[in-house]
Structures are given as structure tokens and as C-alpha cells.
Amino acid sequence: MKPPYEITSKILNLIASISEKIGEVNAAHLNKPPTELRKRNRIKTIQSSLEIEGNTLTVEQITDLLDNKRILAPKKDILEVKNAIKVYNQLNKFKVYELKSLCKAHEILMKELIENPGKLRTGSVGIVKGSDIAHIAPPGEMVYSLMTDLFNYLKNDDDLILIKSCVFHYEFEFIHPFIDGNGRMGRLWQTMILKEHSPVFEFLPIESMVKSRQQEYYNVLGKSDKQGTSTAFIEFMLEIIKDALEELLKVQNISLTNNDRISNFKEIIGTKEFSRQDYLRAFKNISQATASRDLKVAVDDGIIEKYGDKRTTKYKYK
Template sequence: MSLEDLQRDYPHLTFRKCWRLNERTLLNLGQCVAIINCLAEMPISPKLQKALRRVAFERGAQATTAIEGNTLTDEEVRKLLAGEELPKSREYQAREVKNALEAMRFVWQKVVVAGECEPVDPKLLCDLNRIVGQNLGTLFDGVPGRPRTDRRSVGRYLAPPHEHVEHLMSAMCGWLREEFGYASGRQSTDVAIIEAIVAHVYFEWIHPFADGNGRTGRLLEFFILLRSGLPDIAAHVLANHYNTSRSEYASHFENARKKRDLSEFLSYAVQGLLDGLEATQEEVKNEAFRVTWRSHIYEVFTDYKCLKTSVFKRRRNLALQMPIGAKFTLEELIRTSDELVREYMGRDRRKIKADLDEIKRLDLVSEDDGMYRANTDLLVAQHLAPRVQRGALPKSQTPTANNPDLANTSRV
């Protein structure tokens, strides 16, 4: 097939801007950027950062392989990555997940640790596919990291002939550099988000490898997002979105190809990114709140005078062990953790009540009609006026007005 025939039979592979961002998508995009900036500036301890990154990578690896039919559950993935053995019948699926996780770590090491944030090139695509397919044997239907040498199809979609694959990969990489301006050093986060999603779609349309294209395309998307400043603790967000809406994911791919228009796919993906970022932000906020509350308890007990060290420790531990955000009777409270069970089981109820009354006096616990809860209201700012209901941004504050590159939504 000549290049002229290729352009005739694959008119969606134009390597030109073929999308419009409506007002809702632009607003969602602006919110994504705001949350990314907030997460990037939020102080998180190295220990918590590492824990959140581990969870994000586990979720991302599970989600991207699940889209391709891998049936390992979240719990099985956690066991696998903790070093536990899975049944022999799950060995291949376990290897797929390990490969996906290794590929995410490869991208993270490259971008975050080594600072290698170069524009996308064919070598990167081959490296990602090589890791995705390594050690999978004959069940991986191709040579990992090498462009395919035959014609392939995905469902009803017949991918371009293999003799044009390397040309198409190079053309895509060149177009991404020119269209989205990363190499100029002035690419904004919102533009990078659009580049990541567009690159993912074009990669799947080219289908350059014999196997593992879906996972590789989502890793490419992850690379561009991470390069743009997406916090690694949100690494799983888009893969998880695609996994939880698989039929919609596939439908948007097909419609984008038929219409030669990425507008709807971009709206779908940006909405999923926003939802995932909001969930991540809430998770981080809750962890930060918990850490701050524990720190406050330690501060209070620094000034607390108690004759017996054992009583001091017992009361402080009671305050620390009390779950946040729930109410308990005295009997329920001492069963909320193994430590409290060991400490208070068999003790006289009056002694338990005395401890609660004391930490209540310290303003760490509140009581209402025999129900106790951690008095975390202390951490809520008391100097702010009541919050007004949030509404949509005025037109002058939408991303359209602030970013000329995105404001121009006319189709090319």
C-alpha cells in the first residue's frame, strides 16, 4: 500500500488538530490544573508520599491490565506485590501486572528521578512495549519492543499495514512536538493533558506492535502527564477511569475514528481525569488531617501533668486510638482497636469513664448524650466567614479566556 492509499483508507490518521473543546471540558481542564498544582504544593511527609505512590502504581497496574482481560483483583495484586505467591493458574496474569508496574516505575525513574523529560520518540514507545511484554513467552503474541511485521486488527478495526508502522510512529512523534510545543519549554499543564490523551488515541489507531498496544498507549499517556507535572500519587487516575468505563472507552475510540473528531473522547477523558484527581485530593487531605490531629494530641499531652507515667500513656493512647469522624458509646469505643481492647477489657467502667472525662477536659473528645467522638472540630478554621455555595466560574475566569492555545477551538 502506498502512502497515498494509506491516507485514503485511514483518513483519521491526519496528524492534524481535529477536536473542539466545549465550555464544560475547558472548565474541567482548568479544575484539573488547579488540583494538580494544589497536590504538587501540598506538604506530604516522605513516608506518606511513598505509601501513596505505591498504592497509585498498584492501582494503575491492576487497571491497565484489567482493561485487556486480566482478572486479578485488587487484593490479589496487593498480595502479589507484597511477595506472596499466587496459584500456578494465575502466573501469567501475575506476570502481566508485574510488567505493567515495572513499566510505570521505569517512566517514574526516567522522568522524576533522572529528569529525562525529552519529547516522545519511537525509542520510548519500543522501550515501553518491551517492558510490557517481557517474560510472557508465547502468550504474548509478538516480539516485545519491536514493531509488528504483519497486519493486525482490533475488533472490527484493521490496523494500517505493517510496512508503514515505523513511518507512522515517527510522523506521530514529530506532530506531537510541533502541535503541542513541549520542546519549546513553554508548554502549559492544560495543553500537556490534551497532548497526553491525543497521543494515546493516535498510538492505538496506529497499533504499532503485535501485542500490548493498549497498555503501551496508556503508559505513553502516563509519561506525558508525569512529564507535565502530574503528581505520581495520581499516576493511576486515567487508567482507572478507562477500566471502570470500558465499554464507553471502546465506544469513544470507535466514534472518534469514524467521525475523525476527538472532541467527545477528550471530554470523556478529561472528566475522568478530574474525577480521579478530586478523589486523590480528598484522600491526601484526609491523610493530612489525620496526621495533623495526631500532632495536636501530642502537643496537648506535652503540657499535660500526670503523676503516673502509665496513666499518662494510657490516656494519650486513648485519644490517639479514637477513630475520626464517628460516634461511639463507651463500650463501643474500647472495642475499636486491638490496643484499646487489651488496655481496657476487664477494667472497672468508672476508670474508663475517668480517662474519657480527662481527655474531654483537654478538649480532645466531645460527648453528646453518652456518645463520644474525637473533637476534630478544633482543626476547622474558626476565623472564616460561612462558606457560600460554589457556582460556575464567570466567563472571564474560564480557561478559555486565560489560554489562547485552548481558546481557539475551531476545527482544523
């Protein structure tokens, strides 16, 4: 059964704007951002998503943990971050359309933080904000069938994946399939779904945008609950995605390293043969000497193979 929502003119306008920005991102070769930017954005993602859930670690402390340095902080907060680092480092191993894979991700994310991580809840649960009950989740005996239906929608519905990612995020929070960790899992799995649309989303810190509008995020979840449709939440999350892409485009002048260029060009050319001129056409702001140096390093490192000589030289990724 398809979850209830409407495609509004605002949603269509946001989709058009996002598509335009993804085109700009691709043209600037930021669909796979420079190595340092990827690391920085990953840290921002983890810090923001966990701060929403009450974690106290700073960006600097998470950076130290990634660099295997010791830090002083509550044991639970450190464990939450270490678990999140493990999950985000394995994004490409999870299968976005499989409930079993989502449960595996939850198991890693919540290991040693709750009993039975990765297991769907079977009991009843309510979400309390302050002294008020903000949401009564569906009964435990309905969780498996509701999640199965949600994955069927995600896999089979014809709507745009940008829209389905937002619908999934909202419905996941409504179902509240686990005893704990639902907020961070909902945001994580939306990233997984968006990654199917464009590789740029793997390292786009959408969570930091959610954190900056955290109260509005909760308000719009509540509004969608009352209206019985995820329309308002779709509009909100598409705005968040648009803003995150705009932030990425502001840093497009960051210099790509030779490794970044070689990695990005592989996504463009695939397994086809190419020349130095093909490489230069993709990176118009580098010199012929820089292109030659990039390709020589890649050949020496065993990343690409070289055929022919001088003007007839061709290359191919292994």
C-alpha cells in the first residue's frame, strides 16, 4: 500500500532546483568531493546526527577519534560515535532495498547501547517530548508488516527517488521500528536512498542542515502526524537537500588533488579507452603537463593501463 502524500507545486519546484544543482555539482566535479572535504563532511554528518539525539562530542573530538587519538568524554557518547563511524564507513555494503540490511546497520549503530540491536520491536512505545506524549507508534505486532510494506513502496513505486527518500524517512519515524536509535537510522537510510540518485549524497552533510533547523524538523514530523500525510515533511526535507547542495557548491573552488581527479574521471569514463585529451576535456582548469603527470602516477600505481606511444597513447582503468 502506498503511503499517503501529495505532489505539490512546491515539491515540483524544489525537485527542479535540486536537479539543477546536481547538474552544477557534476560540472564542478563535486559529485565525489575532494578527499579532505569528504572527511570533513562525514564528521559533520556524524556529529550533527548524534547531537540531535543528545550526544555531546564536538567535531574536534570526533576528528580525534577518527585519527585514533584518546579523548575525554562520556563512555556512552564515545561508543555512539565509534558505532556511527563504523556504519558510515560501510555504506556501500548495505542494500538499500532490503529490510534485513537496514536491521544490520542498526545492529552496528546501536551495538552495546541497547539490548537486541538490529531487532524490530515487538512491544508498544510512545515518544515523549518534555512532559507530553508526542507520538504513539503502531503496536509491536504490526511493525514487521508495516516495514515490509514500506520497503515494497521504496523498491516498486514509480515516484522520483528524491521524493521516496523523504517519504521513507517520515514513515520510518512514524513506525518507530526499533526500541531506540530510530532518529539516527531514519536519517542514515535517507542518505542510503539518496545515494541511489547521485553519488554526491554519500558525503553531503544533510544532517547538519537538519540540526540547524532541529525544532522545525520535529514540528514538521508532528504536523505530518496530525495531517495523516507526509506532504509537509517531503517539502521540508527537499528544502534541506537543496540547502545542503548550495553549501557544497560554495566550496567548488577547493582544489582537487591528482588522486581526486583520477578517481572522479573513472566515474565519467568507466572501462572505455581514453586519451590525454579526453582527460583534459573533463578538467579544463589543469595544464597538459598536469594531465600527463596525473596519468603517469596512475599508471605507476597500477590504477590504469597505458597502450601505444606518443600521439597514439591510450589509457584504460583496470
